[in-house]
Amino acid sequence: MNLLQDIKNLLPYKPPFLFVDELLEISQNGAKGTYTFRKDEYFYQGHLPNNPITPGVILIETMAQIGLVSFGMFLIKAHENPEPVNFVFSSSEVEFLKMVRPEEKVWVQSEKVYFRFGKLKCKVIMTNSKGEKVCKGHLSGMILKHYKV
Amino acid sequence: MTQEQITEKLQTIIAPYVEDKSALEGINGETNLLNDLDINSANLVDIIIDVEDAFDIEIDDDSAEKMLTVKDAVEVVMAKTA
Numbered sequence: 001m002n003l004l005q006d007i008k009n010l011l012p013y014k015p016p017f018l019f020v021d022e023l024l025e026i027s028q029n030g031a032k033g034t035y036t037f038r039k040d041e042y043f044y045q046g047h048l049p050n051n052p053i054t055p056g057v058i059l060i061e062t063m064a065q066i067g068l069v070s071f072g073m074f075l076i077k078a079h080e081n082p083e084p085v086n087f088v089f090s091s092s093e094v095e096f097l098k099m100v101r102p103e104e105k106v107w108v109q110s111e112k113v114y115f116r117f118g119k120l121k122c123k124v125i126m127t128n129s130k131g132e133k134v135c136k137g138h139l140s141g142m143i144l145k146h147y148k149v
Numbered sequence: 150m151t152q153e154q155i156t157e158k159l160q161t162i163i164a165p166y167v168e169d170k171s172a173l174e175g176i177n178g179e180t181n182l183l184n185d186l187d188i189n190s191a192n193l194v195d196i197i198i199d200v201e202d203a204f205d206i207e208i209d210d211d212s213a214e215k216m217l218t219v220k221d222a223v224e225v226v227m228a229k230t231a
Contacts, residue, residue, distance in 0.1 A: 090189060090190075090191030090192075091191060091192075114198070116194060116197075116198065117194045117197060117210060117213050118190075118194070119190075119191050119194040119195075140191055141191075142190060142191050142194075
């Protein structure tokens, strides 16, 4: 009966495209979680050869899986309702400040801007183990089911 | 506020969400926001929230679902401001 574990288990993603290790906090205002990039993530082979750097799109995906989808699952109480839910990513506006290398751990914190008419918009920040901001921005997604909140 | 004034104000709210400015020129009551103006459903939510602020009204889920064309949107606003 662990809420955070239940929410994580509901995520539709699987490796090599699951970028959530732990959900640390979740409330009506936002969610917090972590992910550690493995040394052998598939994308490091090509991004970039002999110079592995986590692609910005993967950082955005990590922010979305923790800050938007996990949070959205909680908001619609998906853990209490077995019906399948579909999330679609609708927009992102993100600035990148630091590079993320293999085996680095990142923390994602989201803060709700609004959740109305099935659209969840959040302010999301990613930080590294030094507490430095890696990237920040706004992400939005639609929950494709008619939920009253 | 008259129907014309509401329509005009709606057009200024919608304009920033439309990239193809020529599509805006041909706008009329039958114009479908999603299909004719290439607005995605997530941006339609933002438009509805902007409409609430601009007219100082609250739009519920059922009314929001009806706002598909310009005419539908004008009708929702008229009903709420009446």
